Structure formats: C-alpha cells, structure tokens
Amino acid sequence: MSSLEDRRRVILEEIANRRIETQEQLVTALRERGIEASQASVSRDITALRLVKADGRWTAPTRGLPTTNRFEERITGRLLSVDAAGDHLLVLRTPPGEAQGVALALDDLSPEGVVGTIAGDDTIFVAVIEAAAGLEVAGWLRSLIPGSGVRG
Amino acid sequence: MSSLEDRRRVILEEIANRRIETQEQLVTALRERGIEASQASVSRDITALRLVKADGRWTAPTRGLPTTNRFEERITGRLLSVDAAGDHLLVLRTPPGEAQGVALALDDLSPEGVVGTIAGDDTIFVAVIEAAAGLEVAGWLRSLIPGSGVRG
DNA sequence: CCCTGAAATGAATAAATATACAATCTTCAC
DNA sequence: GTGAAGATTGTATATTTATTCATTTCAGGG
Incomplete structure (x- = not known):
C-alpha cells in the first residue's frame, strides 16, 4: 500500500x-x-x-498545456523545415514516414492559433487562425529544428 | 505607444x-x-x-482552464453519432459544418487515450491509442448525444 | 504653466515553492 | 535473519514569485 x-x-x-x-x-x-x-x-x-x-x-491541466517538453521530445530531429503558404497555412517537411507522428504530436499540443493539421507521408499542412498566430507558431517550431538559431 | x-x-x-x-x-x-x-x-x-x-x-496555456462541463456544453447537440471503425478509430458524425468545432473541443480536452483527430465538414476521425480507450471514449461521447441509443 | 487622478513602475520585502541533505523506510538478494 | 541499493520523507534553507508602498509618468482640466 x-x-x-x-x-x-x-x-x-x-x-x-x-x-x-x-x-x-x-x-x-x-x-x-x-x-x-x-x-x-x-x-x-x-x-x-x-x-x-x-x-x-x-x-490538473488537460493535456497540451504542460506537455510542451514531451512534445518537443517527440518532434526534435523529425522536423526539417517550416514554411508559410499564405497567411493561414504552414507547411512542415519531415523525413519520409515521419509526418503522421509529428502531426499527431502537434495535435496533442494544439498551440494557440492552430486550427488543425493534415499529414501525408513527409509533409504536414497546419492551418492557423490568423497570420500573427502563424508567425508565432512557425517561430516556435523552427526553434525545434536542430542547428537553427533560436533568435531570429 | x-x-x-x-x-x-x-x-x-x-x-x-x-x-x-x-x-x-x-x-x-x-x-x-x-x-x-x-x-x-x-x-x-x-x-x-x-x-x-x-x-x-x-x-501560454492553449486555452483557459477547461472543465469537463464546458467541453460538454460545446459538444452537446452537435454530435449525432459515434461509431467504431476497428480498434483504433472512432468516426463521429455532426450536422454539416459542425465537425471542426466539435473536433476542436475534443482536441482541447484530449481525453485519455485519444491520440488525435481529423475533421472534415460533418465527420471527425478520432484516433485512439488502444481498443479499451476507444470504447471508453466512445461510451462517454455517446452519453452526450441527446436520447442516445447504443451503436457500434 | 500647475494641478489632479489614474496607471505603471521599481525597490524592498513577504509569501510561496523547490531543493540539499540526512534520516528512515522498502525491497530484494543472499 | 543481514545488508546493500534505492525510494520516500521532513527539516532547514535556497530560490522564485507576489505584493506593498512610495514614486514616477502621463493625460486632461483649469
């Protein structure tokens, strides 16, 4: 006991x-x-x-809030690039076969401003509510890419 | 300024x-x-x-402090059915155009065992870690359907 | 210009939380 | 049983965060 x-x-x-x-x-x-x-x-x-x-x-937070660390563990090394396609869409590239996992990790976290994601094999579309949110999310995601400077 | x-x-x-x-x-x-x-x-x-x-x-928390009740408010009346497609996937149906909102509510809560969701217009796919979790989540979701019968 | 009041601020400090360390339990092998 | 390794704990304290209070800043009215 x-x-x-x-x-x-x-x-x-x-x-x-x-x-x-x-x-x-x-x-x-x-x-x-x-x-x-x-x-x-x-x-x-x-x-x-x-x-x-x-x-x-x-x-006790619902998942997503405090899982930042866990999320980062799940994504680090599996994210190759982050690009914007217009104001409301981010395109993430991963190694082949990794997109689903990264997209799931992203779903778990549900960062402010992210409305949803769709994952293929090595590409993820991330829909964001508005441009500012997209920039913020993009900046944060990029900080998880090894070798990228943290301050931009 | x-x-x-x-x-x-x-x-x-x-x-x-x-x-x-x-x-x-x-x-x-x-x-x-x-x-x-x-x-x-x-x-x-x-x-x-x-x-x-x-x-x-x-x-920054992804949203305020979500209570189960608040989630249930967001979902009640917008969920029509819950069916299982295999052990790891639930399919939820909503009125046209409501799927995104319901899926967001679900993402916010992230019930134990739910790995992620993808929403279309009136359909949501909910990926669950394992069968037991899926049954539990499905049962709970069905309890939110007014006059719910048992399906799946 | 000089007042006045509300908002914002920093220094000092109070309050709250995390941790080092030693003591005490548990577990498990022998 | 004995003893070692590891977990759990409380005390004392260090660290971190919130608040008090005096001061400053700024807008608007005279």
Whole structure:
C-alpha cells in the first residue's frame, strides 16, 4: 500500500473539488483526510503529477498545456523545415514516414492559433487562425529544428 | 505607444521561442531586446497574460482552464453519432459544418487515450491509442448525444 | 504653466515553492 | 535473519514569485 499513491490520488481529488491556492492549503486538506505530509512532499507530488498553478489555483491541466517538453521530445530531429503558404497555412517537411507522428504530436499540443493539421507521408499542412498566430507558431517550431538559431 | 503592451507582446514571443524558466530570465531576455523591466513588472505581466509555469517553464496555456462541463456544453447537440471503425478509430458524425468545432473541443480536452483527430465538414476521425480507450471514449461521447441509443 | 487622478513602475520585502541533505523506510538478494 | 541499493520523507534553507508602498509618468482640466 503506497501512501504516496494514495496521497497523490487525494491531491487530484482535492484540487478538482475545491479551490486550492497554495501547497500549504493542500497540506491542510490532506490532514483533514487523515494524511500527514509536509509542504516539501506536496511540492514533489505536484511536480510528479505535472500540476500547474493557473489563475491562482492548482489544477490538473488537460493535456497540451504542460506537455510542451514531451512534445518537443517527440518532434526534435523529425522536423526539417517550416514554411508559410499564405497567411493561414504552414507547411512542415519531415523525413519520409515521419509526418503522421509529428502531426499527431502537434495535435496533442494544439498551440494557440492552430486550427488543425493534415499529414501525408513527409509533409504536414497546419492551418492557423490568423497570420500573427502563424508567425508565432512557425517561430516556435523552427526553434525545434536542430542547428537553427533560436533568435531570429 | 504603450511600452506595457510592447513588453507583453515580447514576453509572449520569448516564451514561445525559447525556454524561459524564471521571471529573471524573462527580465534578461527583455533587456536583450531593449526593454528594461523589473521582475515585479514581469510578474504582473504574467498575471495579466494568465501565463502558467508548466514543467518548469513559462508557457501560454492553449486555452483557459477547461472543465469537463464546458467541453460538454460545446459538444452537446452537435454530435449525432459515434461509431467504431476497428480498434483504433472512432468516426463521429455532426450536422454539416459542425465537425471542426466539435473536433476542436475534443482536441482541447484530449481525453485519455485519444491520440488525435481529423475533421472534415460533418465527420471527425478520432484516433485512439488502444481498443479499451476507444470504447471508453466512445461510451462517454455517446452519453452526450441527446436520447442516445447504443451503436457500434 | 500647475494641478489632479489614474496607471505603471521599481525597490524592498513577504509569501510561496523547490531543493540539499540526512534520516528512515522498502525491497530484494543472499 | 543481514545488508546493500534505492525510494520516500521532513527539516532547514535556497530560490522564485507576489505584493506593498512610495514614486514616477502621463493625460486632461483649469
């Protein structure tokens, strides 16, 4: 019986059911449920659960928000170029057979402004809401291409 | 012009294009771009922009804090049927023109097991990791169809 | 020009969160 | 059983972030 697992389960319940604004509040909430833990442990749990403090309260994000890292892992080395075709379409090139995977990763993240993607074998079309969003997304994607300068 | 607006715009650019882990890094990044600001101001900007620190880096959430209820609002009445095509693909039907919106709502929520979606005009393909996840997602989606019968 | 009020800011500091480190449990091989 | 390796934990503290408060800036009215 892992008290660690139990505690983390309760943490998820608590942040889902009441407004928890600090880790100390979480410590208190846990104690009310018979679980003793220090703020330090709660901090570690929060890291492990990849929780996020948004709008002043701790929440479990829906996927996409905190998965930036994971996304970057999934895409790095599989993205060759990023080009714009007009204001609303980005065209990404990948090695053969990689487009589906990269496009799925992109779908998982759903960056601001991206409306959708369609992937072929080595090409992905990314539809963006408006030009500014496209530029931002393009810049960020390019930063994932090895050997490309980060600041443009 | 409002240097405040400029600064916030640059903040969004910076966190999109490089990994920013602390507000002090943001202060430095701003200085490199010719914008002087204190950590205090950056902290206020972050609050105003509702940014969140996820996985150790500052990011712009893809959308606000989605609740299941909000998602259900977005989908209820716009989903006509849910069928399985094999173990890894669900096919959703919507009224004409609604598929994109429903698919976006689905992407926002990214239920466990859903790898990605592609939407046409009145049809959405939902790729799921494995059969069990597909059944679960399908069941849940069907529960959103008014007067839903069991299909597939 | 001088006021006034609202918004924005930085310095200092309070508050909140993450981590180093040592102690204590678990697991598992022997 | 004993002991080693690794996980988990709390305390104390370092680091990071939010806030207080005094000051500055700027627009508009006189």
